Structure formats: C-alpha cells, structure tokens
Amino acid sequence: MGWVDSHCHLNFPQFDPDRLFPELERMGCQGVLIPATTAQSWESVLQLKTAYEKFVLAAFGLHPYFIEQHQASDLESLDQYITLHKPCALGEFGLDAMLDAELWQQQIFYFNQQLEIAKQHKLPLVIHCRKAHDQLASLVKASGFRSGGFIHGFSGSLQQAKRYLDLGLVLGLGGALTYDRAKAMHKMVAALPDDAYTLETDSPDMAPAFAKAEVNTPMNIPKIAEYIARLRGQTLEKVFSDSTCNVERILNLKLGA
Template identity: 45%
Template sequence: MLIDAHCHLDFPDFDADREAVFERARAVGVTRFVVPGTTRPRWGRVLALGKREDVGVCLGLHPYFMDEHAPDDIEALAQWVDAHSEVVAVGECGIDARFDETLDAQWTFFDAQLRLAKARALPVVIHCVRANDRVAKRLRQLALPAGGLIHAFTGSPEQAHKFLDLGFTLGLGGATTFERARRLQRAVASLPDDGYVLETDSPDMPLAGHQGERNEPARVAEVCRRVAELRDQSEERVAAASTATARRLFNLSP
C-alpha cells in the first residue's frame, strides 16, 4: 500500500479524467491521497474531494498565488478549519524565495498560518523553495506541537536533519529521480525510516523521463522504487515506512 502524501487533485488539470486517475493509482497500489488547499476559492473543491474515504484534505494559502490572496483570507481560513473537522493539516503554505517582490507578504501569510496550526494543534504542510534555513529558524521559534511536512524537499543532508530535529517530516517526490540531484539523494539515503513520506505534487513536478507530462499519483510507485534504490532497501520496506509515517502525520485511519 502507498499513500500520495501531496497531490493537487482538485486542480482543473484532472477535470476530464479524475476518476481514471484514481483508478490508475489504485492499480499500482496507491490507495490513499492527501490533497492540500492553495487558494480560498478552491477550498470548496478540496473539501468536496475529502468526502471520499480515500482522500485526506488540508486548507491553506499557497505562496505562489499571492496575487490571488486577500487580507481577510487568513480569518476565513481559521473559520473554515474550525468548521470542518475532516481537515488534517493547515497548508499548503510557506515561502518561495524565487519571488522576491512578494516575499514580505509571503512571510506575513506564512506566519499567520503557522500560528493557526499551532493554536489548533494541527500539522502544517510547507512549501519551501530556496528558504530552508530561514524557514527552519522560524519553525524553531514557534515550536509547533504537531510538526508537519516539508513538501518537495530538495535540500542537503544537514538541512534535512535540522527539519527532523524540529519534528518535521520530509516529502520526497519527483526530484529524487533526477541523476543531477546528488545532494538530495545523499539526504534521502541519510534519513531514518520514519523521516519521510512519498508524494507527487500532481499535476506538477514530473519525474525524470516524464518531463512535460502531467504528473499523477500513480507515479508514487516510481518514486518509491527510486527511494528504495537510494536507501539500499526493498520497495516493500520503503512503502511500509512512508505509509506509516503519512498515517501518523495526518492522523489518517487505516
């Protein structure tokens, strides 16, 4: 059994064949899915997917979409989280330092969501691009009781273990499959069995050999195969470890 711990199945990329996407995933052993929220207008679609028994949902405000967020979205997020007990985490939120022009606003929204997660004792799903050290520093200051997921981790072994020491789990996806990702691959090999989950970030972050294609949860099986190679472990061990960690992190039922 595999869990795709981060996939945007609410996105319109899947409107034409969403059920077929689920079926292809199940055919290769992917039986659970965690879908994060990105913008306020999409929360309803995320929650609609959460009515499925095989989908866990998160709500948040993604730093990539800063031009779509409004100041009152933070208050609305708190209200939606409180009104929907099925929400398993706050997110996707975080910092994307590629966009310097919105960085101050990103930190404002990120900090507010971290405080919300802390107040509700929920894990947080973090998008962190070119900001590992700064994000780790803020997480240390806030000491979130339920930890969370550093989604699509691509950092060094040292940065990986810094996040682990703070009680966070690392999301491993398509980046692990590229030969040039030597630093990340060293980090993957160094992780404890309970330090990671497998994910796709569908429809984005395609795997090596699939560039330009829509990503989908079935490819978690390929990520599992690559992670097993990097860790010199069996695919069965990696699948079992990542599934157990995803269940614990998001409090998912068996």
C-alpha cells in the same frame, strides 16, 4: 503493502477523479493528500474530500505563489473553514525566496499567521519552501509549533533535513530525485532515517525523469519509490511501509479506517 501520495493537486481540472481514483486503488494507493492553495480552491478540495472520504485527505491553506491574490480576510476565513470542515492538515503554505523580493515581508506575514492558526487547531503543516529552508525552520522553531507536518518537495541538504526532523517535520520526496543530475539529493535520501520521509508527486507538476513529457499523476509513485529503495539499499516494500507509517504518524490517523 499500500502507499500514499502525500502531496498532489488532484482538484485541478486536468484530472478525472472518477477514473483516476479506482486505478490508483488498484495499484495499491491507500490515499492521497490534496492541499488547497488559495481561498478560491478550498471548495474544490472539500468536494473531493466529501465524495471520496475514505481516500482523500484534505488540507486548506494560502500558498506564497498567490501572495498578491490573498486578502487579510482570507486568514479569518481559513480559521473558520478549518473549524467547520476538519481538514487533516493546514496547507499548502510556506516561503519562496524565488518570488518577488518586494513581497517577502508579506510572505512572512501570511506564513506566521497560518502557523498560528495551525497551532491553535493542533493541525500538522503542509509546507512549500524554496531557497528559504533556514529562515522557515527558524520561524517554526520560534513559534513553539509542535504538531508535525510535511516539507513538500524537499531537496535541501542533510543538515537542513535534520533541522526539520528535530522540529517534528518529515520530508516529502518526489520526482526531483529521479534525475541523474541530482547527486547531492541522492546522498541526502540515502542517509535519512526510516521515519524521515514520505512519497509524493506534486501532481500535475514536478514530473519525474521517466515521465517528464507527461502530466504527472500519483500513478508514478511506485517507480519513484523504486528509486528511493535503490538509493537506500532497501526493498520496495520497506519504502512503502515506512513512508505510509510516516504519513499516518504525522496525521494521527489510520488510512482506510
């Protein structure tokens, strides 16, 4: 059974797609979802989507890390870019309570505006969230958004997970769960329903324990999936199948078609 990396930044300069993508396909990868994080990076993701249209799934958004770089005009540009280039999702965007508190209201503004754009286009979300799960879930619920999406790099509680699932969102699981110290995360992963999660790496960041000294790549997905299979008492094939089906359901597409 094939697999998908539902969150990786392979448009970054340390990657050579012409070498990496064939190797990923040889390993069973059916596709990669690459979310852009700034208006300046949309073009690099679009170029990969155009060059590898059956393999690259593209998303465009404005990430909270770069809140001081974003301009209000970028929101109108995002709306137009989506109309023109038809990405599979909107993102990466979200809320990050670990950043400068003085910029929190700006984060809220950009989050709500992008949520509305996604709602208008009926696009799923690719969401970044750190230490703000309850606030973010409340905003999504209040908006009436119902087109699904991914909570990238989720490591919250089972209660928070269930709240996201009730909103039609699934949870991206990656390298963080491979560390022995992540006991609470291990319990959460073991308790999730089969339709609740996807596999991701956040390449080149969030390296797993078994490759923490290396640049992270989607080639680490099979080993991450092995950890999940052990935690859930399932086969590797079951984890691949469920996670791939969950990506296809959220994006409303058939990979490789």
